[in-house]
Amino acid sequence: MTIKVQNVNKKYRSGEVDIHALREATLEVPDHEIVTILGPSGSGKSTLLNVIGGIDQFDTGRIEVAGSYLETLKSSQLTEFRRNNIGFIFQQYNLIPTLTVKENVEVGKELSSQPLDMEDILQKVGMEDKENKFPYQLSGGEQQRVAIARALIKNPKYLLCDEPTGALDEETGKKILSLLKYVNSIYGTTVLIITHNQGIGDMANRVIRMKSGEITDSFINEHPIEPEKVTWA
Numbered sequence: 001m002t003i004k005v006q007n008v009n010k011k012y013r014s015g016e017v018d019i020h021a022l023r024e025a026t027l028e029v030p031d032h033e034i035v036t037i038l039g040p041s042g043s044g045k046s047t048l049l050n051v052i053g054g055i056d057q058f059d060t061g062r063i064e065v066a067g068s069y070l071e072t073l074k075s076s077q078l079t080e081f082r083r084n085n086i087g088f089i090f091q092q093y094n095l096i097p098t099l100t101v102k103e104n105v106e107v108g109k110e111l112s113s114q115p116l117d118m119e120d121i122l123q124k125v126g127m128e129d130k131e132n133k134f135p136y137q138l139s140g141g142e143q144q145r146v147a148i149a150r151a152l153i154k155n156p157k158y159l160l161c162d163e164p165t166g167a168l169d170e171e172t173g174k175k176i177l178s179l180l181k182y183v184n185s186i187y188g189t190t191v192l193i194i195t196h197n198q199g200i201g202d203m204a205n206r207v208i209r210m211k212s213g214e215i216t217d218s219f220i221n222e223h224p225i226e227p228e229k230v231t232w233a
């Protein structure tokens with residue numbers, strides 16, 4: 001099942017001014033791809049990811065994800081859609097500080113009707129030895145691993161990542177990208193990555209560029225490179 005975004009428009013009202021965050025955005029992403037979304041600040045990247053993931057509504061156009069037409073779903077149906085299909089990863093890991101690693105991942109598990117195995121997921125993200133630690137006892141890269149585990153345990157078809165390496169140094173950032181690639185290869189998860197780091201486009205199957213709310217470019221990268229080899233900017 002593909003993601004199909006057709007002529008999507010979204011405006012935000014800011015005081016007296018309308019901000020056109022998405023303008024006739026049109027895009028198709030086949031399953032199992034790694035996609036990077038590049039573009040300057042304010043170009044609509046997060047808005048695009050949020051409407052695809054059903055956490056933001058849009059004004060006009062159609063979005064089909066996993067066979068659901070999002071513009072037709074009621075709020076409760078959108079919640080169900082997100083639970084069954086979408087994992088979100090953010091730059092700030094958004095872990096619950098009073099819960100351990102395992103308990104944080106448990107939060108994702110409780111949201112799913114068909115969760116994956118906890119120990120297996122912790123092992124896949126390399127956090128099996130730290131399952132009883134609290135977020136403050138972890139490095140940024142480790143916290144992002146936990147956030148990825150929390151998203152993954154739901155076994156989502158789509159992992160939507162908004163600047164997942166934005167708060168990390170090069171070495172740690174590349175390890176997180178390797179983990180995302182690994183997840184894509186073993187579970188077939190489609191991974192969308194927003195980034196300011198142009199080099200990350202080189203590891204993707206598809207690169208999308210945005211400017212002023214428009215998707216100005218979408219091209220296939222025939223020869224994705226290993227995450228460790230991306231140029232860090």
Ligand SMILES: Nc1ncnc2c1ncn2[C@@H]1O[C@H](COP(=O)(O)OP(=O)(O)OP(=O)(O)O)[C@@H](O)[C@H]1O
Nearest residue numbers: 012013014019021040041042043044045046047048
């Ligand atoms: N909740 C909101 N209310 C009003 N305007 C908003 C809101 N969210 C986003 N915008 C505006 O919509 C436009 C697109 O924002 P968006 O966050 O999608 O861009 P972005 O490309 O992700 O930017 P960045 O790289 O800085 O995160 C911007 O002009 C932004 O100021």
